[in-house]
Amino acid sequence: MSGNESPSERSTPSVLSAPLARSPWALPSALAAQFDPDRMPGKNKRRPRRTMRDWLVDFACFFVAVGIGLVGADAVSGNPHVSQGFAEVDQVLGALACAAVWLRRRWPVGLAIAMVPISVLSDTAGGAAVVALFTLAVHRPFRYVGWIGGVSIAVLPLTYWLRPDVDVPFLVAVVLGTLLSAGVIGWGMFVRSRRQLLLSLRDRAIRAENEAALRAEQAQRLARESIAREMHDVLAHRLTLLSVHAGALEFRPDAPRQEIVRAAGVIRESAHEALQDLREVIGVLRGGSSGVDGEASGRPQPTLAALETLVAESRDAGMKVALDHRVADSAAVPAAVGRTAYRIAQEGLTNARKHAPGAEVTVLVSGAPGEGLTLSVRNPPPPGDVPNVPGSGQGLIGLTERAMLAGGRIEHGSAGDGGFRVDAWLPWDSPSGRADEAR
Structure with missing residues (x-):
């Protein structure tokens, strides 16, 4: 031949x-x-x-x-x-x-x-x-x-x-x-x-x-991206809290003892939570799990019902946050959709804390079954000078991937007043629609 x-x-x-x-x-x-x-x-x-x-x-x-x-x-x-x-x-x-x-x-x-x-x-x-x-x-x-x-x-x-x-x-x-x-x-x-x-x-x-090699490589890449998103969304929030309170202690060494104790408590709690989250990610990697969004670690994953706790935690860190929660029953939101909305809000608050310290952040959540879930995080320009905070933009990239994987969409960029906005829409099927799909 x-x-x-x-x-x-x-x-x-x-x-x-x-x-x-x-x-x-x-x-x-x-x-x-x-x-x-x-x-x-x-x-x-x-x-x-x-x-x-x-x-x-x-x-x-x-x-x-x-x-x-x-x-x-x-x-x-x-x-x-x-x-x-x-x-x-x-x-x-x-x-x-x-x-x-x-x-x-x-x-x-x-x-x-x-x-x-x-x-x-x-x-x-x-x-x-x-x-x-x-x-x-x-x-x-x-x-x-x-x-x-x-x-x-x-x-x-x-x-x-x-x-x-x-x-x-x-x-x-x-x-x-x-x-x-x-x-x-x-x-x-x-x-x-x-x-x-x-x-x-x-x-x-x-x-x-x-x-088979391409499928394995793609699966590994998707797993790495999922792990990177989770590590960034969780650890960036915790470490930002650590940075804010550590900075407050550095620049106000003469603060009242009560404020120092409270800041030290937040630092300790944030460090503990960050370490626990890091252990979870490492455990998932060693265990060969396909992702880190599940509950293989045994700890409950955040949903939309935990959004108020997230806002309260940010307020305790000294942020000004206005929450407009228009969802009648947060428990009715599907767990995957609620978890994605929680991570988007968490990343929006983290970015506002880093790049617009002192500005009041507005978090708006609305939606209904069959219409979808809408989430908006907005902040005006910072009232004073902003320290140079390094950032790679990986958080926004991860949010875009999360929204796309959930079947939704997300937009982010400068607002009309010079601030920053993050607007997301996530699908929220009605119970009848899910029943029809099941049939």
């Missing part, structure tokens, strides 16, 4: 097929080269080295050609219709044709074409002609086999007319020769189709391996 392989036959081999390529008995060289992991596309253009199987097949083909040639030479010698000189030419051509069988792998088309006129002139070359047809059918597409095989069969009547067989009638000889040529061509095409089937199975295995 060298020189006319299909694109699928030139694809990158799989390492799983390396044992087949290394076996000297398993495959012919043309096929083993396709399974060689070191033979990459576009490289190593030289012909593959013959395997032990190739040598055995080549010797077998040579002996078949010689055996059939001896039978033909004997028939020519005893044929009264053939002169002695013609018989000698017949035998010389037959010997040359048998020697040319060793070139069948390198030039299968050229050898088959050459055998067409030689087989007309020499019965001794009949075996070599048969081997050439078989090799052509194995190593070349059908367009070559159809033309050359058709011409070989078409000249059979001329062959038997020039040298009629004394024992077999002319018509019977032509029919037998046609059946023999067609059988040889069919056998060669069967061998070729079997090799192509093996290559297609190899390619399917490679594609399956690549798809």
Whole structure:
């Protein structure tokens, strides 16, 4: 198949097929080269080295050609219709044709074409002609086999007319020769189709391996993104509280003892919560869980009902937060939707605390089943100078991913008064709609 392989036959081999390529008995060289992991596309253009199987097949083909040639030479010698000189030419051509069988792998088309006129002139070359047809059918597409095989069969009547067989009638000889040529061509095409089937199975295995690797890589990437979102949303909030109260203690060392005690208590509690959250994430990573949003750690995940606690915690840290909660029953909000809304509000308050200290933050929550849940976090420009707080924007990226995974949308950017806004909408299906989906 060298020189006319299909694109699928030139694809990158799989390492799983390396044992087949290394076996000297398993495959012919043309096929083993396709399974060689070191033979990459576009490289190593030289012909593959013959395997032990190739040598055995080549010797077998040579002996078949010689055996059939001896039978033909004997028939020519005893044929009264053939002169002695013609018989000698017949035998010389037959010997040359048998020697040319060793070139069948390198030039299968050229050898088959050459055998067409030689087989007309020499019965001794009949075996070599048969081997050439078989090799052509194995190593070349059908367009070559159809033309050359058709011409070989078409000249059979001329062959038997020039040298009629004394024992077999002319018509019977032509029919037998046609059946023999067609059988040889069919056998060669069967061998070729079997090799192509093996290559297609190899390619399917490679594609399956690549798809499995891509799925595994995608799953790992999604898991990493989920862990990154959770760590940022949780730890950034806790660490911001730590930074605010530590900064207050730094710049007001003469504060009343009661305020110092309260700030130290918030720092201690925030550090404890941050450490606990970090332990959860590490535990999930070691346990091989697929994400960190579930309750595998045993701690309840926040929902919309915990939003008031979050606002109270921010107020205790010194923030001015106005909460407008217009959802009649927070417990009716689906847990996944409520958890996403909680994380969006948490990130909005964290950003406002870092980038607009002293500004009053407004948190608006509204919605109903069938309409969706709307959440808005807005803050005006800061009243004074804002210290340079480093930020990578990963929090907003994580919020966008959370909203998209929940089937919602989120917008964030500068507000008209120079402040900042985060507006999100999350789907909240009605009970009837969920029942219809369940049915």
